[in-house]
Amino acid sequence: MHSFVSKPIVDTGELLKKSKLKDTQPRRMVLEALAKINMPVSPYGIQKWLLKKNTELNAVTIYRILHAFNSACIVHRHPCSGHFALCTLPEQKGHHGFLHCHSCGLTEEFCSPALCTLEHGIAKKAGFDLENHMNEISGLCKHCKS
């Protein structure tokens, strides 16, 4: 177990502006929670975190906000856990995947054009038009190996 969380500096207002979504108080709260928690978290986990900061936010609202953020690609939903996290590679165009350490929970995002291409090929060979794909790798991170 580690606590090597690097604190990302996230300007919530800036993020919202770039995403072209409406800038609202609840959205800023969710963004700030995601930034401060700095690891994948469930919608209700966000709600609990906000409660500890003495702020309340309706769970339905959190679901809807996360859905909007996900559509705008500023957050990702990690399918295996149903948790959400801020995109850490906003500058890298294309498909993003995840690495997850099942020991300490560390989550890392990666961008692999090769992987993207390969999966497009797999889809094509099967007669599919790829519209979306998800890649989640789990294992032991470098810290937990030792």
Add this chain to the structure above:
Amino acid sequence: MHSFVSKPIVDTGELLKKSKLKDTQPRRMVLEALAKINMPVSPYGIQKWLLKKNTELNAVTIYRILHAFNSACIVHRHPCSGHFALCTLPEQKGHHGFLHCHSCGLTEEFCSPALCTLEHGIAKKAGFDLENHMNEISGLCKHCKS
């Protein structure tokens, strides 16, 4: 929407024997449901299917059975939906991924050593020991494109 479901002939007893899991009535029921439904289905979906056949099975039991089957790799859990389906490529060793048509629900399994290798490389480069990985591709199948 199509109904090009190819009926797989599944010998539930045989499957259980090969998996080395205990051969029980509930397990045979779940296997038969999965075989007959022939597409990814939720645990409660299995329960409902069994009910329509006038058989009952406890939901907790279904969860536990699916977990055992998943560990034995005779069924897979599709992370994006939380649904389960029989493995359709039992003879192909290694990692299996999925293609899913969001229009008709058709699901196809694929086995790609190249993809597996690539993801092992991605993990290694990030300092991870890969222990598991999931690949789910969604799009339009060849039937739904036309």
Add this chain to the structure above:
DNA sequence: ATTGCAAATGCAATATTATTGCATGAACAA
């Protein structure tokens, strides 16, 4: 066949996650 044990199941309770419809409120463009 009988027995004994480990493993599977049923049951009850509870927790967690997710969705829907509708009334109200807030953002922001005009």
Add this chain to the structure above:
DNA sequence: TTGTTCATGCAATAATATTGCATTTGCAAT
């Protein structure tokens, strides 16, 4: 400042998932 559109709150409900414990059952050893 105003008006429209979109977001939020609230209430209800559905769907998914887990836990502990008592009981039953598969199956291996006798």
